[in-house]
Structures are given as C-alpha cells and as structure tokens.
Amino acid sequence: MMFVTYAKPLVGARRGLAPTGSAAPGVYPLTEVLLRDRLRRQRQCRTARRNIIANLSSEQSRKKHTVVPITTRKHIEEAIRDGTLDQLKLNPYELPKLNSDYLRHPLMEELGNDQIFISDDCIGLIKFHGGYLQDNRDQRVRGELKKYQFMLRLKMPAGECPPSLYTTLDDISETYGNKTLRLTTRSSFQIHGIHKSNLKTVVQSIVRAGGGLYGASGDCSRNVIAPPAPFVDAAYAQARHVARMVAELFAIQSHAFADLWLDGELAASIEYWKKELDMDEVRRLMTEDNGRGQVLQDSVEPLYGKLYLPRKFKVGVTVPGDNSIDIYTHDIGIVVFCDAQGQLEGANILVGGGMGRTHNKEETFARAADPLGYVPAAALYDTLKAILAAQRDHGNRAVRTNARMKYLVHRLGIDRFRELVKSYMVGGGSALESIRSMPPWTFQDYLGWREQGDGRWFFGLYVQNGRIKDELKKALRALTDRFNFPLVCTPQQNLLITQVPATARPDVETLLASFGVETAASALDPLMRDAMACPALPLCPPAITEAERVMPRYVQRVRELLSKVGISPHASFVMRMTGCPNGCTRPYMAELGFVGSGPNCTYQVWLGGSPMQTRLAWPYIDRVTDDQVERVLEPVFVFWKSAREPDESFGDFCDRVGKAQLEAYAQRYWDGVPAAPVS
Ligand code: HEM
Ligand code: SF4
Structure with a gap:
C-alpha cells in the first residue's frame, strides 16, 4: 500500500500526483521462443511503467493536501502471496469479489434462503448481476423490518430494445414490479419493486426474451451507450457497432450468472445484440495477448481477473459533432471516423470523465474527460484493452470513493496516463496519434419525427424523467403489440420508436393520442x-x-x-x-x-x-x-x-x-x- 496526496482540482485544471506500483504481467500459452520474447517485452513494459508512475513526492510536498491511501491489484496479489492480506487497506467491496469464486458465493446460498434481503457482501456481488437491494423509505415503520425489494437494471448496448423484450419488461413490471418502467441516463431500463422470491423467475423471463443483466452494474464495464438515432448513415452505424463490440469485448466471462439464475444452463436464447457480431472475433480480440500485460493469467476472466475492476467503468461511443451521449462524462469516450467507403477508419479517444463525488470530501470531484489521442481502426481494441488494464492494475482499491479511473488520470496527469496506456499497447503505443480535429459538439434529444435515411422514420417520444407509467405505459404496450416497432432508449431518459414506414406515421400518432400522450414536442416547455x-x-x-x-x-x-x-x-x-x-x-x-x-x-x-x-x-x-x-x-x-x-x-x-x-x-x-x- 502507499499513500497519495490530493489537492482539490481547480475546475478544468488537472495536476499530476503520485500514483502507485507497477502492473502485474499476464501470461498466456505461447511457444518457448515467443514466451522468452514476451517476457523481455514485459520487463521493458514494467520498467517503463515504473518510470511513468514514479513518485512525485517533492511536487506533493509543496501543496496543501488530503492524504488518500492507495492499494492496487498488485499490492493485493503480493499480500496474498505473503499472507498479509489482513494488513492491507482495502475498501469493503474488494474481499467479497476476491472470495466469491467469480461472482458466485455467498450470493448463490443467500438467494436460496428465506430472508427477504441479502447481506452486505452480497449487495456488492448482486450488482454484477444487474440487481440492487432497496427498500421503500415511504413505507418504513420504526421497529419493523424494512420492506426490502430489488431493482433490476438491463444491459442494452446502444440503448436498443427489441419489441418482444419491451413487452416482457412491461409484463414483469405489472406482475412482479411496481407497475412502472424507468428509462435511465445510460440508455437502459430499470424495473423496481421485485421481491427476492421472484427474482429468479424475473431474471429467467428477461433472459428468455434475449435481454441481458450481467454487467449492467458492478465493478466492470457498464452499458455501453451510443447516439440513439437509428440513422443508417455509415458513421452512426459504426458507432452502434463499436458500442456492441465494446459491450462484448469487456463482458464478464464467469458462468456465475448461469449458475445463479439459470440452473447452470447457458442461455438458450442469445442476447439480441450478439446476433449482430462475429463472436469468435470478439473472443479472439478479448484473449489475444500482446505480451504487454493486458491479458491476465486467468482462465476465467482474461481481462478482469478475480478482482474485476476497482469501480464501475463507463464507455460511450459517438460520431463527430453528436453529443447526445455526454461524451465528457465517461471513463472512455470514443468518437468514430469513417472513410469514404463507410468503413471504420479510426477513433478519437477521451478518458477520465466521471460525475460521482461526495459532499465535503475535496478528494472527490466530478471530472470532464481529457483527450487521449487518435487511433486507427486496427489499433482500436488494443487501445481500449490497454486503458482497461491501466485502470485494473493501477486504480485505487483502498478507498472506494477514489477508485474510478478519473482519479488515476488526475493523479498521473493526462500525459503520464497516456504513457501508461501506451506501455500496455502493441509496439509501445506507436499507433496512438494526436487527437483529430472535430466539429463543435451539439446536444441532440431526437424528439419528434426524423427520417432514418432508408425511407423509414423514427419518433422521439418525450418521457418525463424516464418514468413510464399509467396511460403512457398502456399506450406503449398497445403500440408495441400492434406494430412491433423496435425501441431505443436515449441517454436523456426518452424513448425512440424506430423503423416506422412513412405510411404508419399517422397511425402511431393516433394511437398515442388516444391514450392522451402528447406527441408534439413543441407543446412541451423547453425547460x-x-x-x-x-x-x-x-x-x-x-x-x-x-x-x-x-x-x-x-x-x-x-x-x-x-x-x-x-x-x-x-x-x-x-x-x-x-x-x-x-x-x-x-x-x-x-x-x-x-x-x-x-x-x-x-x-x-x-x-x-x-x-x-x-x-x-x-x-x-x-x-x-x-x-x-x-x-x-x-x-x-x-x-x-x-x-x-x-x-x-x-x-x-x-x-x-x-x-x-x-x-x-x-x-x-x-x-x-x-x-x-x-x-
Ligand atoms: C458514485 C456512486 C454512485 C452510486 C452509489 C450510485 C448508485 C445508484 C443507485 C442505487 C441507483 C438506483 C436508483 C433507482 O433506480 O432506484 C442509481 C441509478 C443510476 N445511476 Fe448511479 N450511482 C452512483 C454514481 C453514478 C454516476 C456517476 C452515474 C453516471 C453519470 C450513474 C448512473 C446511474 C444511472 C444511469 C442510473 C439510473 C437512473 C437514472 O437514469 O436516473 N450513477 N445509481
Ligand atoms: S444520484 Fe444519488 S439519489 Fe440519485 S439515483 Fe444516483 S445514487 Fe440515487
């Protein structure tokens, strides 16, 4: 363990402060010659990384600071080896992850007991499975057991929701939930009010409908978002494709989800977004070891290992100029560029955004992402894996409020963070170029009618605070039952009704109006x-x-x-x-x-x-x-x-x-x- 001191960041100002020890290398089966070569490169990478993260104590001592202890994955591995884990400063989420056998225990046992809640250790674990333990504070009665219930959050890359999944969620919310659905700011759905005894039934229904929950929350890559507009234009199509790719590249690999919820059966129905991907290629990209420590010596989780990430990890993908995804708020923001043939040419990468903070704790702060650089398409996934590995190995596991990657970027400063990322990349990161110029950002909410580019239309429906309930809920169900149009959740908590033929537009409006749903965005107060x-x-x-x-x-x-x-x-x-x-x-x-x-x-x-x-x-x-x-x-x-x-x-x-x-x-x-x- 080591300590790092924090000065409150000035708005927009970033100061590099001392980080911590070097990365743990990964070893995957290779021939002996390759292995020797790779070990040499790993030694070089480790030395480079040690230099990058060299302690800047003299810089620190000149400033006024808050002291934050730092524990990294490497410190934990050393402590396990030396039998000194109990002496290590760890936040309370780390040991439950380590001891869970890849997200299984004791959740599996606790889901089977008669209690209506789960233990603190399991609260952290069930998040990886998309679940949150909650209780209704309006119904608390002093001296009585809280009215425990669960919220489930779905994983929906690029916000896409097939109609059959929507009707399943609608049914679940009526039968087992609080009769509402909640659109989230990460383009997904949440269902509230599910009792523990119904969790398994509900999860199985979602999986049967092709939906996913695994990795919708927890210390892993969360739902990957993209501009919601279903434009067929090449850049938008590539942004959606990259979002799906990243969702799977960083997907949890442990079979714990199947063991807990599906009685060990791997899902019979494949998650719908995987149908758009070459899953062999995704698996190859995930496990491909460039010899620089990205891939761990872990047969279950090649990118995450047993400890997963120090904290949640958010990725957003967009096209130049479209800021419907709040590009500066993600751990990784990706801006795709296409060539004249509509092929992915490369991407600008931003890193270190994040919103969460704690009142009166100056070492926590909201942070806008910094530009990391531009990478050609061939190096995109190597770069993304390198960024993930940098946070996995160097993110702070001692203090949870200091664990997001934004604090690592802040601590190192963007230049040294870039060097750290490059040390995990093929060829020492030679593919990483200066950021490409981009047009100014515009914020889009996509409400109202727009043409998709293929003769069909989509309708952006305003949903106040993302809460689908009452007449709006009935209207959406009737609409989906009748027309079967795919839906897309937006990062502004609204919903797009997509693939609508021009001839069906009046019918859509008439149906919504028959439930009293306002369809004219202009009728809304713009505030x-x-x-x-x-x-x-x-x-x-x-x-x-x-x-x-x-x-x-x-x-x-x-x-x-x-x-x-x-x-x-x-x-x-x-x-x-x-x-x-x-x-x-x-x-x-x-x-x-x-x-x-x-x-x-x-x-x-x-x-x-x-x-x-x-x-x-x-x-x-x-x-x-x-x-x-x-x-x-x-x-x-x-x-x-x-x-x-x-x-x-x-x-x-x-x-x-x-x-x-x-x-x-x-x-x-x-x-x-x-x-x-x-x-
Ligand atoms: C830092 C600590 C954080 C904690 C402990 C936390 C916890 C939670 C919890 C418990 C909920 C469920 C609320 C409900 O539906 O009943 C929630 C919702 C949500 N959180 Fe967080 N959250 C944190 C930070 C963030 C940040 C920084 C973001 C992204 C900017 C985020 C994105 C979301 C989203 C998208 C939802 C769904 C609800 C919505 O869209 O308004 N969370 N969070
Ligand atoms: S901001 Fe706070 S209160 Fe609101 S959903 Fe997130 S954790 Fe809950």
Whole structure:
C-alpha cells in the first residue's frame, strides 16, 4: 500500500500526483521462443511503467493536501502471496469479489434462503448481476423490518430494445414490479419493486426474451451507450457497432450468472445484440495477448481477473459533432471516423470523465474527460484493452470513493496516463496519434419525427424523467403489440420508436393520442424537455432528498421566476437534479444543477455548464432549502437578462461572469444597490 496526496482540482485544471506500483504481467500459452520474447517485452513494459508512475513526492510536498491511501491489484496479489492480506487497506467491496469464486458465493446460498434481503457482501456481488437491494423509505415503520425489494437494471448496448423484450419488461413490471418502467441516463431500463422470491423467475423471463443483466452494474464495464438515432448513415452505424463490440469485448466471462439464475444452463436464447457480431472475433480480440500485460493469467476472466475492476467503468461511443451521449462524462469516450467507403477508419479517444463525488470530501470531484489521442481502426481494441488494464492494475482499491479511473488520470496527469496506456499497447503505443480535429459538439434529444435515411422514420417520444407509467405505459404496450416497432432508449431518459414506414406515421400518432400522450414536442416547455432527474426517493439507498418526484415542480417554479423577471417563455437551459452527489443524471454538466445536500429538498446549486455539455459546472451555493430557491435564482436570472451578450446561453453567461460576480450581484440586488458593471 502507499499513500497519495490530493489537492482539490481547480475546475478544468488537472495536476499530476503520485500514483502507485507497477502492473502485474499476464501470461498466456505461447511457444518457448515467443514466451522468452514476451517476457523481455514485459520487463521493458514494467520498467517503463515504473518510470511513468514514479513518485512525485517533492511536487506533493509543496501543496496543501488530503492524504488518500492507495492499494492496487498488485499490492493485493503480493499480500496474498505473503499472507498479509489482513494488513492491507482495502475498501469493503474488494474481499467479497476476491472470495466469491467469480461472482458466485455467498450470493448463490443467500438467494436460496428465506430472508427477504441479502447481506452486505452480497449487495456488492448482486450488482454484477444487474440487481440492487432497496427498500421503500415511504413505507418504513420504526421497529419493523424494512420492506426490502430489488431493482433490476438491463444491459442494452446502444440503448436498443427489441419489441418482444419491451413487452416482457412491461409484463414483469405489472406482475412482479411496481407497475412502472424507468428509462435511465445510460440508455437502459430499470424495473423496481421485485421481491427476492421472484427474482429468479424475473431474471429467467428477461433472459428468455434475449435481454441481458450481467454487467449492467458492478465493478466492470457498464452499458455501453451510443447516439440513439437509428440513422443508417455509415458513421452512426459504426458507432452502434463499436458500442456492441465494446459491450462484448469487456463482458464478464464467469458462468456465475448461469449458475445463479439459470440452473447452470447457458442461455438458450442469445442476447439480441450478439446476433449482430462475429463472436469468435470478439473472443479472439478479448484473449489475444500482446505480451504487454493486458491479458491476465486467468482462465476465467482474461481481462478482469478475480478482482474485476476497482469501480464501475463507463464507455460511450459517438460520431463527430453528436453529443447526445455526454461524451465528457465517461471513463472512455470514443468518437468514430469513417472513410469514404463507410468503413471504420479510426477513433478519437477521451478518458477520465466521471460525475460521482461526495459532499465535503475535496478528494472527490466530478471530472470532464481529457483527450487521449487518435487511433486507427486496427489499433482500436488494443487501445481500449490497454486503458482497461491501466485502470485494473493501477486504480485505487483502498478507498472506494477514489477508485474510478478519473482519479488515476488526475493523479498521473493526462500525459503520464497516456504513457501508461501506451506501455500496455502493441509496439509501445506507436499507433496512438494526436487527437483529430472535430466539429463543435451539439446536444441532440431526437424528439419528434426524423427520417432514418432508408425511407423509414423514427419518433422521439418525450418521457418525463424516464418514468413510464399509467396511460403512457398502456399506450406503449398497445403500440408495441400492434406494430412491433423496435425501441431505443436515449441517454436523456426518452424513448425512440424506430423503423416506422412513412405510411404508419399517422397511425402511431393516433394511437398515442388516444391514450392522451402528447406527441408534439413543441407543446412541451423547453425547460422540461431538457430536464432530467434521477429516481432518488423513495427507493434509492444513497438518496439524501427528492429528485424525480419534485423536478416537474422545480421546472415550473424556474419558469415562473424567469417570466417574473421578464425572460422569454421560449428561453431554456439544461436543468438536472439528483437526490445525492453521486450524480446519476450528470448534474455537474448542466447549466443549472440541483444536487441533493440535505433532507426536505435541500440542494447544492451548480451553475456554468454549457448547453452542449462540453464543460463542467461549478458549485454556486452549498445548501439551498426548498423555500430559498427563488431568492437564490432571481438575481442570477436578472443579471443574465441584463448583462448577457447576444444569444448568450445561461450556462455560458454564468461561466463567463463567474461565481464571485454572481454573488456580488445577488448581494447588491437584495440590498437595493445599483449593479456594478460586469468586469
Ligand atoms: C458514485 C456512486 C454512485 C452510486 C452509489 C450510485 C448508485 C445508484 C443507485 C442505487 C441507483 C438506483 C436508483 C433507482 O433506480 O432506484 C442509481 C441509478 C443510476 N445511476 Fe448511479 N450511482 C452512483 C454514481 C453514478 C454516476 C456517476 C452515474 C453516471 C453519470 C450513474 C448512473 C446511474 C444511472 C444511469 C442510473 C439510473 C437512473 C437514472 O437514469 O436516473 N450513477 N445509481
Ligand atoms: S444520484 Fe444519488 S439519489 Fe440519485 S439515483 Fe444516483 S445514487 Fe440515487
């Protein structure tokens, strides 16, 4: 174990701090000559890696710091060998992973007992299987056992959902769940309210319908997202293809899922996205050992090993200019480029984004991704495996709130992180070039009708906070039963109805309207259209306060306030809310973010994100209670109205004038003193 010191990052500033020991090498069967050659290369890689991560203690000692202990996979392996594991600083999720026999035990035993909950160790394990233990806080009774239930999250690469899977999920939610479905900000579905005794039945139904849960959560690569629009254009098609490829390249290999849920039978029905892939090629890419330590000496999990990753790992793929996926928020962001023939030419790679933080812990922070570089198509998967290996081997397993790859990138700085990644790549990373220039990002929600490029259409249906319930739920079921159109979940918690022939468009609209579903996106308040809130209370365990249930009211209050200060009813900006600082709806990229910081709708308010989600916001006020929202925001809106440049968005304005001027303006505003000129 070692320690690293952290200084709070300035917004947008990244400082390299000392990381930790070198990577553990991987060995796969090779001929003796190749083996000798590979061992030589591994020695070179290890030496290179040691240099890259050399301790920068003199740099640290000049700054004021928070000390964070660091434990890596290598420290754990050494401690196992030396019998000193009990002396190692490990976060509470590491040993259960290590001792689980690749995600099996004691979950298998606990799923079979009569309790309605599972133990703490199993809470971490069941996440790998797509499950979360929850209880309904509205129904807690002092002195009584909590009303335990489970939430299941699906894995749906690129958000694609075949109609038969949708109807299965709809049935499950009615029979076993809380009669709602929840679209997530990672283009997937969640089902809430499933009792433990029904879990196996539900999981089996999802698998029979071709759906997947394995790896939808847990310390592994999560659902890989891509622009939801089903454009047939080559770049979009390649983005979807790469998303599916990465989903499988980084898929969990242990058969624990089949053992736990399917009585050991490997699924009879293949997950639908695999049908689009050459699975032999995926397996070859996964196990292909370049001799630089990417692939582990582990016959079950060649990329993850027994310990899996230190933390969740998120990948998003897009095309130049389309920021529907919030490209800066992922561990890896991939931007695909195609050649004139529509073939994948290469990709820009961004690394080290991530939202989650903890209030009052300066060593935790939201972070926007940095550019790693451009790789030609032939080196893409080698590069992605190298990034995964860097985080697997060097990510921090001592402190869970410091375990995401963004902290490794921050600690090393992007240049040394790049060198670390290159040390895992074929040829020492010679394929990695400077990032290619790209057009400016635009944020797309894809609501309304659009042509796909093949004569068919898709319809983007607005779903408030992603909650499908009541008449909307009935409408979608009727629509799917009648037309069987494939659906796509969007990263903005909306749903696309795809592959619609032009002639069927009126029928789709008529059917939705017959259930009272609004189909004209223009009828929506644009503030509401762009807003997102996480589920929070009553089910989400980390929730400090409300989000989804109060967001519509907050949007309305903000609209009323804007109109009170004379701002156009068409004015809009991106508003996002979460019930805690984990940041599941990416509030730190919003122009106005509400992050739960206390009970009864107390929020930390964030300002300054960009309309296209290209810049981190910053905290304006730490605790705003429900009754203070108007008092806090009114001067900010008046200042925006009076001092904005032509067409300057709310987020751009706040970022330009900065926190100090906003505070000073608010002070003068309420004191009745004329405003000072903007500096
Ligand atoms: C850092 C600690 C985090 C923890 C402990 C955590 C935990 C949870 C839990 C328990 C839920 C389930 C809520 C429910 O449906 O009842 C949830 C939802 C979700 N989380 Fe997180 N989360 C964390 C961070 C993040 C981050 C940083 C992101 C991505 C930006 C994220 C993405 C999601 C998504 C997409 C959902 C589904 C709900 C939605 O779309 O609003 N999580 N999280
Ligand atoms: S942000 Fe917090 S409250 Fe909201 S879903 Fe994520 S963990 Fe739960």
